[in-house]
Amino acid sequence: MEKRAIMLLIILMAVGWAAAPCLAQEKMHVVDNAIFPDTRCSPALFDHDGHNEKAGIDDCGVCHHVYQNGRKSEVETSEDSACVECHALKAGADNPIGLRRAFHLRCIGCHQIGEVGPLMCAECHPRASLH
Amino acid sequence: MIHTLYKLLSGPMMWLAVILFCAGTLYRLWTIFRLVRRKEKFICSYLSLRYSLRSLVHWLTPFASLNMRLNPVMTVVSFAFHICLLFVPLFLLAHIVLWEQAWGIHWWALPDLVADIMSLVVPAACIYFAIRRIRKPEVRYVTGVGDYLLLGLIALPFVTGFYCRMQWPGYGPVMLVHMFSGQVLLATLPFTRLSHMVLMWFTRSYMGSEFGAVRHARDY
Numbered sequence: 001m002e003k004r005a006i007m008l009l010i011i012l013m014a015v016g017w018a019a020a021p022c023l024a025q026e027k028m029h030v031v032d033n034a035i036f037p038d039t040r041c042s043p044a045l046f047d048h049d050g051h052n053e054k055a056g057i058d059d060c061g062v063c064h065h066v067y068q069n070g071r072k073s074e075v076e077t078s079e080d081s082a083c084v085e086c087h088a089l090k091a092g093a094d095n096p097i098g099l100r101r102a103f104h105l106r107c108i109g110c111h112q113i114g115e116v117g118p119l120m121c122a123e124c125h126p127r128a129s130l131h
Numbered sequence: 132m133i134h135t136l137y138k139l140l141s142g143p144m145m146w147l148a149v150i151l152f153c154a155g156t157l158y159r160l161w162t163i164f165r166l167v168r169r170k171e172k173f174i175c176s177y178l179s180l181r182y183s184l185r186s187l188v189h190w191l192t193p194f195a196s197l198n199m200r201l202n203p204v205m206t207v208v209s210f211a212f213h214i215c216l217l218f219v220p221l222f223l224l225a226h227i228v229l230w231e232q233a234w235g236i237h238w239w240a241l242p243d244l245v246a247d248i249m250s251l252v253v254p255a256a257c258i259y260f261a262i263r264r265i266r267k268p269e270v271r272y273v274t275g276v277g278d279y280l281l282l283g284l285i286a287l288p289f290v291t292g293f294y295c296r297m298q299w300p301g302y303g304p305v306m307l308v309h310m311f312s313g314q315v316l317l318a319t320l321p322f323t324r325l326s327h328m329v330l331m332w333f334t335r336s337y338m339g340s341e342f343g344a345v346r347h348a349r350d351y
Contacts, residue, residue: 040224040243091235104232115134120306121225122298 031103035084041125044103055114063106133303140310148314155321156329163330174337177344186339187332189351196351205263212256215249219289220313222246225296250293254286281323288313 029050030043052058066076067086078086084099091098097105107124111117118124167174189195199206220226224240231237241249261282264274291309295302320326327334335350342350 101231101235119137120303122302127298
């Protein structure tokens with residue numbers, strides 16, 4: 001009986017140990033970077049809800065904005081479309097800000113104004129989550 | 132704290148470093164040309180484009196000068212050092228991303244592993260130069276404390292840059308040291324031995340012209 005209990009405990013521990021990284025993964029949120037053809041750093045760490053709660057952002061249009069004729073729309077937002085739909089990978093005549101620059105300006109730009117949040121490469125792109 | 136220092140270093144301090152570099156370079160050129168006009172105006176009579184270029188090409192090509200052939204290790208280390216020193220800051224992806232973020236401009240970037248190795252070549256070469264300064268009597272004779280400090284100052288942005296690239300502990304503060312040391316290097320460049328970056332073109336033209344047009348000999 002005791003032997004069986006020990007076996008069960010070992011099995012439970014093994015399962016728990018094996019499942020731990022998967023559970024942690026569930027909690028980890030990153031910005032999907034699959035659209036970039038040649039990614040050389042890890043996807044940016046970003047916990048959407050946690051971030052907005054901390055930053056006190058209620059207006060989706062702060063990040064999911066819509067620009068019309070060079071002006072940000074007061075009413076329209078763009079949660080239903082991917083960033084790349086407006087910010088193509090390469091900047092061009094109808095897309096003044098390329099995707100990578102748009103991400104960096106959106107995140108770091110806001111952090112610089114508010115003087116809070118990450119600024120430097122590794123703070124969002126840690127090497128550990130690269131593989 | 133980090134935000135305030137980062138803002139200072141990435142903004143006003145960076146501009147100050149660039150302005151000091153440009154103004155310092157112009158000042159050095161102006162004082163040297165003024166000196167030439169006063170004391171050695173005659174060099175204008177034999178300054179030759181052909182002999183200037185002959186000298187520059189020979190001194191910019193590995194093993195094309197006698198001195199380089201006599202010191203093969205120094206030649207290899209020196210060329211590797213200069214190439215890495217110039218290429219890594221300009222063609223590092225992390226730097227290009229910052230140009231892009233600020234002005235929307237970007238260009239070809241070095242592959243990661245190549246950039247890693249190249250940024251280690253610089254401090255390694257600095258160690259070689261320091262040992263050479265200690266061990267070779269003819270070099271030790273013309274060496275002062277400032278020369279060792281200068282080697283340290285050159286190595287510092289590369290060592291801290293590599294440290295940040297590896298994301299070792301203390302990443303944030305080390306990044307600030309990286310930025311500041313690079314700015315000090317840039318701002319002081321025209322006033323140290325490193326001014327040969329700008330002046331070398333003129334000293335070689337001077338030597339090349341005198342050796343070629345007057346002495347009818349080689350300066351390489």
